[in-house]
Amino acid sequence: MPEAPDMTCRPLISRPGRLAAGSGAVVGAWAFLTVVLHAERWGKWFVLWMTVGLTVVLIAVLLLLWATAQVRADAYGVHSRMMLRRRSVPWSEIADLHIWLQRGRHGDIRRVVLVLRDGRKLRLPLPQTAKQDDPAFDSEVAELRALHSRYGxxxxTRLPVVSYRTAGRRRRWLLVLCVLLLATAxxxxxxxPSADAENRxxxxxxxxxAGTPAAARGECLTTVPAVITRTDPERGKEPSxxxxxDDRPVRRVSVSYEGAEGFAAGDRVEVTFWRGGIRVVAGERHVWREHMAPAGDVAVFAAGLALGAAYPGALLLMRRRGRRLADDEVLPSALPFAGALAGTALWLLPLCYLHPTTLFSSRTQxxxxxxxxxxxxGLFTWAWRATRIRTPGETGAVQTPPVQGEVFLSARFLDxxxxNPNGFGTHIVLGDGPPAVVPHGGPGRFAAKPIPVERLxxxxxxxxxGDEETISRSWHIAELDDAGTPVRLAAAPADLTRILRELGLAHREPSR
Structure with a gap:
């Protein structure tokens, strides 16, 4: 095998760009410190200039981190360098290279991951790209793989692609989110109980x-007259x-927007105190009452959070069930568990709202x-079965009736x-003629293109x-050979078995 050349990957930024990033960080830090040290001189502009200086520092530092990144591969292994960290991994410790798909606002970002033999995964800062077709990225990945094949x-033998749908993506934040939601619930x-007791x-x-001691006035209603001097209604999250x-009985009180709109300057009102707080402001035209959350609302909120915590738990369960799959194999969707949780909410939330403190106090409850x-x-049993991981061996023995008349099955050639020019086909039609690819679900064979069965x-x-993002999670892929050209046919497991049988193609299970 010829010796593979060394590979060096740097960001697309010149040396003057790195110098500008470093200068920006220094200048921004100097400006920030100057503003902080001379706060009294800057006066009301202090916060503005401090924010501007801190923003410049953060942007410059982030740019400098990116500008100084470098990945180099040679006969020893892979060497990554950041501004504050350097790391070298020998080829003997690298088991495989993966492509890591990270979801972004304008598309997926592709990065390279080193899979070590002890199971750890290290994401390289470079190369990376947000383009679907990037020859430079593909060339750099090919160079890394060539070096790995030469020295490791x-x-x-292929390049696995790990996305958010695959078994190899670890989501530790799901466990954190589940625990936080459960704790809040x-x-x-x-x-x-305390909310119910306060409302009662x-x-x-x-x-x-008359004559009630001051210490006992917290549990009864104390009403005093007052005059409103002005109102300050604010929409959104700002308080009104x-x-x-004369600051009597207090200087001001926070109310809702509607409460501030209902009063006007000069209105004479009666202010009611209870347990040390203002509960009612009553005038001739409007009455504002402080909102006290009913116990039913609090119980519904707690139950909703508990149900919400169950969905991250279902996602973790799906990843646990797929622990034996390859890193790039797609997991079934957890949406059936979401449906089961929604069905549970239909009976649990009304029960919590109507009987927040007496959930088990009567035969009705x-x-x-x-x-x-x-x-x-029943719903979770259905969800468990609907999300089971179906292997191709399970569907090989599925008995399907013979085709009678035209049958349109949802299936796609991925190449x-x-x-199948430009991937236009969405269905395959069987019966009453040769099998064909069509861009619709029937009826009729409009725009049908016959499948050359004799070549397959x-x-x-x-x-x-993971790189087959355009198809359903539950579909299987048949790898066919079209006169020396590999093609992939995707369909639901039962439909794929039926199509292969009608095409006269026997299949075998993939080796692991």
Missing amino acids: TPES GGAALSV AWEAAVPCA WLYFA ITWWAAGSLVTL HTDY TAGTVRRAR
């Missing part, structure tokens, strides 16, 4: 009698305010729980061929991979 022992559930105490509160004359739990159990030879049937 790759575990795979638990805190909200613990506050339900407010409803039972009566005006304070009512201001009182117990019956509600029992019936709802059976529904949830450009003379019978069957290969393996496998699950979808």
